Amino acid sequence: xxxxxxxxxxxxxxxxxxxxxxxxxxxxxxxxxxxxxxxxxxxxxxxxxxxxxxxxxxxxxxxxxxxxxxxxxxxxxxxxxxxxxxxxxxxxxxxxxxxxxxxxxxxxxxxxxxxxxxxxxxxxxxxxxxxxxxxxxxxxxxxxxxxxxxxxxxxxxxxxxxxxxxxxxxxxxxxxxxxxxxxxxxxxxxxxxxxxxxxxxxxxxxxxxxxxxxxxxxxxxxxxxxxxxxxxxxxxxxxxxxxxxxxxxxxxxxxxxxxxxxxxxxxxxxxxxxxxxxxxxxxxxxxxxxxxxxxxxxxxxxxxxxxxxxxxxxxxxxxxxxxxxxxx
Numbered sequence: 162x163x164x165x166x167x168x169x170x171x172x173x174x175x176x177x178x179x180x181x182x183x184x185x186x187x188x189x190x191x192x193x194x195x196x197x198x199x200x201x202x203x204x205x206x207x208x209x210x211x212x213x214x215x216x217x218x219x220x221x222x223x224x225x226x227x228x229x230x231x232x233x234x235x236x237x238x239x240x241x242x243x244x245x246x247x248x249x250x251x252x253x254x255x256x257x258x259x260x261x262x263x264x265x266x267x268x269x270x271x272x273x274x275x276x277x278x279x280x281x282x283x284x285x286x287x288x289x290x291x292x293x294x295x296x297x298x299x300x301x302x303x304x305x306x307x308x309x310x311x312x313x314x315x316x317x318x319x320x321x322x323x324x325x326x327x328x329x330x331x332x333x334x335x336x337x338x339x340x341x342x343x344x345x346x347x348x349x350x351x352x353x354x355x356x357x358x359x360x361x362x363x364x365x366x367x368x369x370x371x372x373x374x375x376x377x378x379x380x381x382x383x384x385x386x387x388x389x390x391x392x393x394x395x396x397x398x399x400x401x402x403x404x405x406x407x408x409x410x411x412x413x414x415x416x417x418x419x420x421x422x423x424x425x426x427x428x429x430x431x432x433x434x435x436x437x438x439x440x441x442x443x444x445x446x447x448x449x450x451x452x453x454x455x456x457x458x459x460x461x462x463x464x465x466x467x468x469x470x471x472x473x474x475x476x477x478x479x480x481x482x483x484x485x486x487x488x489x
Contacts, residue, residue: 275418
């Protein structure tokens with residue numbers, strides 16, 4: 162025969178806050194539970210403050226990630242445009258080189274050599290410009306572009322943390338509602354407390370992981386920025402240093418063109434070798450009227466003298482003949 166406990170005896174009740182067995186009297190069982198103790202209220206208040214602190218921390222991390230996403234994206238686009246314009250400049254330089262070669266083939270020897278040497282140097286510079294384009298693409302644009310994937314991963318981590326935090330806040334709200342609706346149902350309250358504890362542990366774990374991740378992210382970001390801009394400066398210095406050397410040689414090739422010799426060659430091609438003799442004839446035939454009158458007078462005088470001499474000779478011959486006849 163079973164022995165029933167007395168009305169004032171204690172009976173076991175499962176579902177205490179520590180998960181153990183609680184002994185309550187039947188009188189206590191029959192009466193409503195008292196309101197939550199002050200310790201529980203203080204714990205709930207501390208938990209709420211912890212949620213607020215984690216919210217602020219998560220918001221700050223989210224702002225940092227958004228800032229990197231915005232400015233790294235802008236830098237990537239601008240650097241990519243810089244590289245494209247450099248590549249187009251190389252293409253225009255190639256067209257210029259071809260035109261210089263074509264023009265040099267039609268010029269005088271010294272100018273032809275000078276222009277050809279200039280075009281050779283300028284073409285060699287475009288090889289270094291192509292190397293500049295390739296290096297900028299690999300060392301500057303690609304690292305910035307990779308931050309698109311990195312930021313996406315960080316946003317996934319943030320999303321997981323926010324999900325855990327929302328679950329924790331939801332469980333806290335659920336526990337408060339349960340305590341208000343069923344203050345005497347310790348079993349339901351214990352279940353709500355257990356769910357809140359699990360949610361809090363999960364939120365704490367994901368928050369710590371996010372803190373470690375964002376710390377590494379910030380460290381890597383600073384390192385990458387230093388490397389990217391250092392590479393950019395190094396690449397530009399290498400190109401412009403080589404460009405200064407090549408431009409100096411190209412300038413010297415232009416300065417070495419002998420203008421006078423090319424001018425003589427041009428004149429020789431413009432005026433053929435027998436030009437001087439033909440020029441003398443033209444000059445002789447193009448005397449002034451005064452010169453022609455003087456020449457005519459001189460010719461007439463010569464003719465007159467010649468005629469006078471002839472007549473004088475004829476008279477002398479006639480006199481000699483007359484003398485001979487008289488002697489006979």
